[in-house]
Amino acid sequence: MASLLKKRSFGRETSLGVILVFTIGITGFINPRFVTGDGTRDLLSATAIVALLAIGIAPIMIMRHIDLSIASTVGLSAWLVADSCAKNPSFTWLQCFLIGGLVGVCVGVINGLLVAGLRLPSLVVTLGTLYIVRGGVYVVSNSVDYNAQEMPPSLLSLGQKVFFGLLPFPFLLALLLMATVAWIMKYTKPGRDCYAIGSNPPAADLVGLKVFRRTFLAYIFSGFIAGIAGVFYLMRFAQVDSTAFYGQELAVVAAAVIGGIGLLGGAGTAVGVVIGALLVQTIQGGLAALGVDAFWKAAINGLLLIVAIYADRVLASRSEKALLAQRIKERV
Amino acid sequence: MPTFKLRKSWDTAILALLFMVWVLASLTTDNFLSSINVSQIFSNSSEIMIMGFAMIFLIIAGEIDLSIASILALSSSMLGWSYAHGAPIWLAIIIAMAVGTLCGFINGFLVTKLGLGSLAVTIGALALYRGIANGLLGTNTINEFPEFWTSFGFDTIGTTFIPQTLPVIIAFGIFFGLLLHNTPFGRRTLAIGQSPEAARFAGINVVRHKIIIFTFTGFMSGVAGVIYTFRFSTAQADNGVGLELLVISACLLGGVSIFGGIGTMWGVVAGVFLASSVESWLTLREINAQWRTIVTGVLLLISVAAPVLVDKWKRAKAASGIQG
Numbered sequence: 001m002a003s004l005l006k007k008r009s010f011g012r013e014t015s016l017g018v019i020l021v022f023t024i025g026i027t028g029f030i031n032p033r034f035v036t037g038d039g040t041r042d043l044l045s046a047t048a049i050v051a052l053l054a055i056g057i058a059p060i061m062i063m064r065h066i067d068l069s070i071a072s073t074v075g076l077s078a079w080l081v082a083d084s085c086a087k088n089p090s091f092t093w094l095q096c097f098l099i100g101g102l103v104g105v106c107v108g109v110i111n112g113l114l115v116a117g118l119r120l121p122s123l124v125v126t127l128g129t130l131y132i133v134r135g136g137v138y139v140v141s142n143s144v145d146y147n148a149q150e151m152p153p154s155l156l157s158l159g160q161k162v163f164f165g166l167l168p169f170p171f172l173l174a175l176l177l178m179a180t181v182a183w184i185m186k187y188t189k190p191g192r193d194c195y196a197i198g199s200n201p202p203a204a205d206l207v208g209l210k211v212f213r214r215t216f217l218a219y220i221f222s223g224f225i226a227g228i229a230g231v232f233y234l235m236r237f238a239q240v241d242s243t244a245f246y247g248q249e250l251a252v253v254a255a256a257v258i259g260g261i262g263l264l265g266g267a268g269t270a271v272g273v274v275i276g277a278l279l280v281q282t283i284q285g286g287l288a289a290l291g292v293d294a295f296w297k298a299a300i301n302g303l304l305l306i307v308a309i310y311a312d313r314v315l316a317s318r319s320e321k322a323l324l325a326q327r328i329k330e331r332v
Numbered sequence: 333m334p335t336f337k338l339r340k341s342w343d344t345a346i347l348a349l350l351f352m353v354w355v356l357a358s359l360t361t362d363n364f365l366s367s368i369n370v371s372q373i374f375s376n377s378s379e380i381m382i383m384g385f386a387m388i389f390l391i392i393a394g395e396i397d398l399s400i401a402s403i404l405a406l407s408s409s410m411l412g413w414s415y416a417h418g419a420p421i422w423l424a425i426i427i428a429m430a431v432g433t434l435c436g437f438i439n440g441f442l443v444t445k446l447g448l449g450s451l452a453v454t455i456g457a458l459a460l461y462r463g464i465a466n467g468l469l470g471t472n473t474i475n476e477f478p479e480f481w482t483s484f485g486f487d488t489i490g491t492t493f494i495p496q497t498l499p500v501i502i503a504f505g506i507f508f509g510l511l512l513h514n515t516p517f518g519r520r521t522l523a524i525g526q527s528p529e530a531a532r533f534a535g536i537n538v539v540r541h542k543i544i545i546f547t548f549t550g551f552m553s554g555v556a557g558v559i560y561t562f563r564f565s566t567a568q569a570d571n572g573v574g575l576e577l578l579v580i581s582a583c584l585l586g587g588v589s590i591f592g593g594i595g596t597m598w599g600v601v602a603g604v605f606l607a608s609s610v611e612s613w614l615t616l617r618e619i620n621a622q623w624r625t626i627v628t629g630v631l632l633l634i635s636v637a638a639p640v641l642v643d644k645w646k647r648a649k650a651a652s653g654i655q656g
Contacts, residue, residue: 066451114637121590123396123451124636127577131629138622250459253452263452295470299463305456309448 077230104227198265412567436550485562
């Protein structure tokens with residue numbers, strides 16, 4: 001069983017990688033600018049925020065829950081960080097990350113208490129907090145916007161840093177986070193527990209796994225990452241208003257599902273999620289490079305998500321059949 | 333049986349709450365119960381009510397459709413687009429409703445025939461349908477419609493305070509209320525929600541049943557799109573953003589269980605009125621529009637948390653009773 005699961009996830013990541021290379025190839029063939037150093041850096045820094053957030057919700061989705069409030073949290077954190085920098089000109093990038101992370105953790109605690117503590121359906125809860133947090137941004141911002149002048153120069157220069165000539169700082173951080181989360185999910189007890197809880201929640205309760213603690217911590221983690229992502233939003237766009245990152249939770253969920261995290265939980269890896277995020281961004285960037293109207297962006301996002309869910313379903317039922325066949329064989 | 337008793341008390345509680353809001357609102361504002369404001373409450377809740385009539389069937393059957401507000405926007409955009417491209421208004425209205433029905437059918441097909449989770453799929457559909465509306469109209473708005481229809485959306489009957497759309501809504505309400513509580517179709521919906529497996533073994537064609545529900549939810553969202561368009565005499569792609577949450581929270585407030593199998597039509601009607609009364613109260617108190625987003629979210633959280641908390645409290649009480 002273990003070998004089969006491994007085979008399936010291995011297959012998913014490889015085939016995703018092939019699709020990714022193929023998409024980049026086609027777009028690059030039609031519009032060569034897309035595959036130059038500039039184009040790649042652009043693609044990677046555009047992907048960084050979505051990839052970060054998708055890694056953040058990965059443990060939650062593996063436990064068969066969801067967090068839709070992340071995009072609102074990004075908006076809240078970005079606005080509050082910009083606001084406190086404008087009021088305290090001595091702040092550097094360090095304070096930005098501290099404030100952003102703290103804001104995110106607060107939202108995560110609320111979500112975690114409601115979902116893990118009261119055991120309410122995560123979809124409805126985080127849909128509610130999506131609205132409450134976004135409403136909070138509207139109220140505190142009071143239609144005030146911030147631009148590059150109000151932000152610490154150290155933060156903006158950090159956002160421009162490029163490593164090895166190709167890796168923008170935000171994407172490098174996303175890669176580091178990916179490696180850490182991949183290690184935790186694969187080799188530590190909390191990580192393995194996540195898969196167990198997602199595969200069969202009632203069973204996880206019966207065996208005595210710490211379902212409350214794992215779920216609660218996963219929500220705090222996702223909130224924290226969303227708060228950090230808010231600072232990355234400032235780095236990338238150097239301006240913020242109350243609608244920052246509005247509605248982007250769909251792109252993140254799409255990236256996670258395309259990356260192989262089943263909506264039924266219990267499957268998926270951080271590596272797959274990052275490839276999924278790259279794929280979503282490449283398709284969007286590719287369509288823009290091919291001259292498709294920006295108005296169709298949301299429609300394409302939605303279609304991608306539906307196709308990804310369908311593909312996931314087909315793959316899952318296939319591996320189910322394979323498992324069944326194997327079991328029958330063993331018995332014979 | 334205990335859950336049934338709990339629900340009964342929840343249904344009464346929501347009525348009491350509605351009454352309380354009305355009393356508080358009329359005490360703290362000058363003209364909450366004036367005929368103009370009541371008429372406003374009625375017409376502001378038209379689309380939520382219309383979509384709620386269908387949404388209750390979906391939630392009872394254990395499914396959900398988050399794309400209804402996007403279907404509203406798409407059918408509204410189709411109405412404006414086809415009218416602006418020279419179609420007669422009656423044809424444009426039929427096209428709008430047909431598009432809504434088709435969207436609903438597609439959702440039902442994806443959920444039942446392909447076996448995908450309704451929550452995830454309709455999040456995708458939410459982006460897809462609004463995205464198509466966006467692609468169709470871009471940032472354009474269409475606000476030239478025949479006077480007869482815009483006055484249907486906006487005016488009241490004669491000199492009374494009854495909006496012209498109200499009879500239509502009442503007719504739909506009676507139809508769907510009877511369908512839910514007095515027909516085999518409604519019984520089957522409840523049975524599927526209680527236990528899909530048992531319903532299947534009892535000979536109910538669950539797949540077909542759910543497709544029908546999804547399809548008429550799409551149809552009702554199309555109708556809501558038409559009414560929305562005439563009420564504001566604008567067709568644009570971002571019509572009704574976020575309305576799906578109001579519809580769902582009104583249903584849950586009205587005592588429909590998010591886990592399926594339980595719900596009454598008059599509970600939903602009370603839930604819709606509660607939501608729109610609170611909204612109207614906030615407006616009259618001149619509370620910033622930005623706060624309403626928060627109130628929507630809080631209402632949604634309360635509506636899903638309250639039944640669970642009441643249930644827990646009752647169980648704790650029962651347990652201590654046994655010990656004592």
